[in-house]
Amino acid sequence: MTYAARIHATGDADAFVWERVETGPPGPGEVCVRQTAVGLNYIDIYMRTGLYPVSAMPAVLGMEAAGMVDSIGDGVAGLEIGDRVAYGMVPGAYAQLRCIAADKLLRLPDAIDERTAAAMMLKGMTAHYLLYRSYRVQPGDPVLIMAAAGGVGLILCQWARHLGATVIGCVGSEGKAELARTNGADHVILYRHEDIAARVREITAGEGVAVSYDSVGQATFNASLDALRPFGVLVTYGNASGPVEPFSPAVLAPKGSLYVTRPTLATHTATRALLTEGAERLFEVVENGAVAISVNQTYPLSDVSRAHRDLEERNTTGSTVLIP
Numbered sequence: 427m428t429y430a431a432r433i434h435a436t437g438d439a440d441a442f443v444w445e446r447v448e449t450g451p452p453g454p455g456e457v458c459v460r461q462t463a464v465g466l467n468y469i470d471i472y473m474r475t476g477l478y479p480v481s482a483m484p485a486v487l488g489m490e491a492a493g494m495v496d497s498i499g500d501g502v503a504g505l506e507i508g509d510r511v512a513y514g515m516v517p518g519a520y521a522q523l524r525c526i527a528a529d530k531l532l533r534l535p536d537a538i539d540e541r542t543a544a545a546m547m548l549k550g551m552t553a554h555y556l557l558y559r560s561y562r563v564q565p566g567d568p569v570l571i572m573a574a575a576g577g578v579g580l581i582l583c584q585w586a587r588h589l590g591a592t593v594i595g596c597v598g599s600e601g602k603a604e605l606a607r608t609n610g611a612d613h614v615i616l617y618r619h620e621d622i623a624a625r626v627r628e629i630t631a632g633e634g635v636a637v638s639y640d641s642v643g644q645a646t647f648n649a650s651l652d653a654l655r656p657f658g659v660l661v662t663y664g665n666a667s668g669p670v671e672p673f674s675p676a677v678l679a680p681k682g683s684l685y686v687t688r689p690t691l692a693t694h695t696a697t698r699a700l701l702t703e704g705a706e707r708l709f710e711v712v713e714n715g716a717v718a719i720s721v722n723q724t725y726p727l728s729d730v731s732r733a734h735r736d737l738e739e740r741n742t743t744g745s746t747v748l749i750p
């Protein structure tokens with residue numbers, strides 16, 4: 427027996443029930459993890475509201491956590507009881523104890539504590555694939571980052587700067603602007619008041635950006651396209667303002683033979699090789715200090731409703747960690 431935050435139906439932030447659930451023993455290929463820190467992600471909101479489907483009700487939401495191996499199922503090699511581990515993009519994280527396929531786990535380096543790990547596995551591996559795979563950032567590239575002071579956003583700003591990019595961050599308030607600047611943004615656009623594409627043209631002397639990393643979706647999609655240079659890439663990877671409306675690919679031609687991609691971390695971690703490549707690069711930049719992980723909010727996991735409200739109402743910055 428353990429406690430978990432479950433939803434019994436989709437709904438608003440009050441949909442969670444903190445209740446006792448059955449867990450384990452681990453099946454073949456699985457381990458049970460005693461979780462000490464759970465990451466909050468915007469995808470948890472999409473699942474809670476029903477924008478993204480959940481497989482069955484009641485459902486334990488949450489995709490990212492860290493903790494210690496508590497018990498080990500048959501056929502698992504390379505992990506021992508007590509090992510510190512973490513994961514991202516595996517549903518079922520809002521729990522004190524959970525069983526999980528062992529091949530989804532990464533053993534944590536000594537230098538990375540569990541709260542930091544829970545704050546960065548999903549968000550940091552997302553930043554990795556965005557910067558290395560969706561569009562491979564080159565030194566000198568001007569790049570545009572939406573929600574630059576958010577969880578993924580602060581990691582992206584620092585990592586893009588580390589790769590030599592000129593970082594233009596879009597944020598919702600002056601306070602967030604300051605935070606984006608101290609985390610690597612060379613220029614900041616207050617996109618609630620300013621015209622994104624016009625400001626980008628001003629900053630880039632008319633050229634436009636090589637790539638727009640757009641997690642805001644509906645509200646910024648067209649501005650992202652208009653901010654790109656010829657052959658530029660729009661990576662639309664989230665829907666914080668709502669899903670992007672259907673559009674005609676024909677619009678991409680006159681705007682400069684543009685590219686649009688809509689990736690998910692699920693594909694980018696689908697094999698052990700893809701997963702470990704992303705995790706190793708992430709551990710490296712965190713361990714060498716190129717990227718600092720900001721845990722700017724913590725809540726008891728039993729109070730996850732409040733955390734969801736704060737994230738949804740744009741009141742958080744950086745990463746949020748829930749304590750089981």
Ligand SMILES: NC(=O)c1ccc[n+]([C@@H]2O[C@H](COP(=O)([O-])OP(=O)(O)OC[C@H]3O[C@@H](n4cnc5c(N)ncnc54)[C@H](OP(=O)(O)O)[C@@H]3O)[C@@H](O)[C@H]2O)c1
Pocket residue numbers: 466467468469548549552573574575576577578579596597598599602641642645663664665666667668689690691692737738739740741742743744
């Ligand atoms: N496709 C993938 O593989 C993948 C993986 C991870 C995350 N994501 C996406 O990346 C985004 C960031 O995730 P996160 O967990 O780090 O969240 P987050 O960025 O910390 O929070 C979302 C931010 O979006 C901005 N926003 C703009 N319009 C909004 C609106 N109408 N309602 C709410 N927020 C709005 C807000 O910042 P401002 O106030 O500064 O505008 C808000 O703080 C999410 O869209 C998520 O779905 C995608």
